[in-house]
Amino acid sequence: MTTLKVHYHKALDFVSETEIKAYQNSINAANQALATKTGKGNDFLGWLDLPSKTEDSLLAQLEQTAKKIRETVEVFVVIGIGGSYLGAKAVIDSLSHHFAASLDKGKRKAPLIVYAGNNICADYLADLFDLLQGREYAVAVISKSGTTTEPALAFRLFKQDLEKKHGKAGAKERIIAVTDPKSGALRQLAATEGYTTFSIPPDVGGRFSVLTAVGLLPIAVAGFDIRALLNGAKAMETIGNGNADLATNPISRYVAVRNALYKKGKKIEILAAYHPRLQYIGEWWKQLYGESEGKDGKGVFPASVNFSCDLHSMGQLIQDGERNIFETVLAVAQTKQTVVVPNDPDNLDKLNFLTGKTIQEVNKQAEKGTLIAHVEGGVPNIAIEIETINEYNLGQLIYFFEKACAVSGYQIDVNPFDQPGVEAYKTNMFALLGKAGFEKLAAEIQAKL
Ligand code: PA5
Numbered sequence: 001m002t003t004l005k006v007h008y009h010k011a012l013d014f015v016s017e018t019e020i021k022a023y024q025n026s027i028n029a030a031n032q033a034l035a036t037k038t039g040k041g042n043d044f045l046g047w048l049d050l051p052s053k054t055e056d057s058l059l060a061q062l063e064q065t066a067k068k069i070r071e072t073v074e075v076f077v078v079i080g081i082g083g084s085y086l087g088a089k090a091v092i093d094s095l096s097h098h099f100a101a102s103l104d105k106g107k108r109k110a111p112l113i114v115y116a117g118n119n120i121c122a123d124y125l126a127d128l129f130d131l132l133q134g135r136e137y138a139v140a141v142i143s144k145s146g147t148t149t150e151p152a153l154a155f156r157l158f159k160q161d162l163e164k165k166h167g168k169a170g171a172k173e174r175i176i177a178v179t180d181p182k183s184g185a186l187r188q189l190a191a192t193e194g195y196t197t198f199s200i201p202p203d204v205g206g207r208f209s210v211l212t213a214v215g216l217l218p219i220a221v222a223g224f225d226i227r228a229l230l231n232g233a234k235a236m237e238t239i240g241n242g243n244a245d246l247a248t249n250p251i252s253r254y255v256a257v258r259n260a261l262y263k264k265g266k267k268i269e270i271l272a273a274y275h276p277r278l279q280y281i282g283e284w285w286k287q288l289y290g291e292s293e294g295k296d297g298k299g300v301f302p303a304s305v306n307f308s309c310d311l312h313s314m315g316q317l318i319q320d321g322e323r324n325i326f327e328t329v330l331a332v333a334q335t336k337q338t339v340v341v342p343n344d345p346d347n348l349d350k351l352n353f354l355t356g357k358t359i360q361e362v363n364k365q366a367e368k369g370t371l372i373a374h375v376e377g378g379v380p381n382i383a384i385e386i387e388t389i390n391e392y393n394l395g396q397l398i399y400f401f402e403k404a405c406a407v408s409g410y411q412i413d414v415n416p417f418d419q420p421g422v423e424a425y426k427t428n429m430f431a432l433l434g435k436a437g438f439e440k441l442a443a444e445i446q447a448k449l
């Protein structure tokens with residue numbers, strides 16, 4: 001059963017129902033192309049039926065490995081970049097105590113999850129090793145290609161640190177590799193060193209891989225229910241891959257509305273969340289849409305904001321800036337916990353009218369007030385609502401956005417599953433760093449600098 005709801009507050013005042021309905025045929029065609037694997041990028045459609053096809057034996061293996069890690073280490077380092085870490089971080093942050101990092105070890109029910117290999121910052125790495133000093137830790141190195149510079153570079157440091165502290169055999173006990181089942185440098189290294197490994201299905205690309213071991217292993221280590229996550233995704237898989245009718249399929253309708261808005265000059269979609277724990281859902285979503293749709297000179301620019309905080313910064317631009325944006329709110333009906341506004345006899349802040357209300361009520365009214373203000377300011381609004389933040393609902397949300405992304409990419413006739421544009425910086429960087437074979441390019445770049 002899906003509980004996710006999509007509301008279109010006045011988005012329809014900016015595009016007509018006729019303009020939306022005009023997408024029905026091409027959405028049908030996109031669904032057909034995905035189902036029959038005949039569209040662009042059809043080698044990368046393994047994510048489509050992951051929720052229903054994931055084998056129980058894999059889940060049991062992931063849970064067992066996670067249990068062992070949970071029982072033996074204080075910190076778990078997830079090394080990966082892009083799709084190899086954003087989904088895990090998005091789900092873990094959404095479900096975790098917000099201040100998990102500051103809680104005493106005894107108060108935390110799971111290892112502290114930290115991330116590496118998603119930047120090339122010396123201070124970040126040095127701080128991380130500082131944190132790990134004197135603490136028992138394990139590492140998951142996650143890279144589908146096995147050759148991505150950032151995670152490979154970070155892993156080199158962690159491997160050496162673990163080997164120095166525990167010897168080769170001890171390090172091996174603390175390292176798990178998640179990579180392609182056969183190819184790539186990481187697969188080769190894992191085989192040579194005898195690491196525990198999990199495979200990323202070859203037909204699942206990085207940004208669509210959160211429901212594989214890429215996301216499931218760290219999520220399980222963090223203590224969350226990966227079966228409930230997959231069950232939520234499975235419920236959305238059933239709906240999403242059923243009848244594509246715009247009137248009944250929430251994915252089809254979201255795709256039609258955002259593309260109709262894009263065609264009318266709304267080139268930027270801002271994902272707005274009102275709960276700080278959801279910040280990385282925004283980061284994951286930006287990668288999913290940005291890397292999938294942004295090519296061939298096309299694509300909605302995905303941005304994200306964290307309200308109400310960003311209402312005091314980006315809120316100005318959204319309300320009054322160039323009218324090239326639409327807003328998609330990630331709404332949550334209920335928070336897990338209730339905090340009530342107390343009475344203050346002095347009432348110097350003049351907030352006693354809120355006495356007895358819950359903080360969530362106040363947040364909800366901020367959300368509604370903002371929605372009306374933004375719509376009236378010329379920003380169409382779509383709201384995607386989940387009941388509460390839990391594994392099942394996050395699973396629904398993940399599949400909703402993945403399927404919508406693929407169908408949406410086909411609306412603008414791009415291949416949503418490749419990323420040719422990310423190579424440009426890499427070749428320049430290799431040339432500048434003196435990698436063999438890049439000498440000519442290095443000379444060309446030097447002349448431009
Ligand atoms: O979506 C993608 O394919 C990319 O963002 C990758 O996830 C990212 O580049 C990391 O790649 P890899 O897992 O091969 O290290």
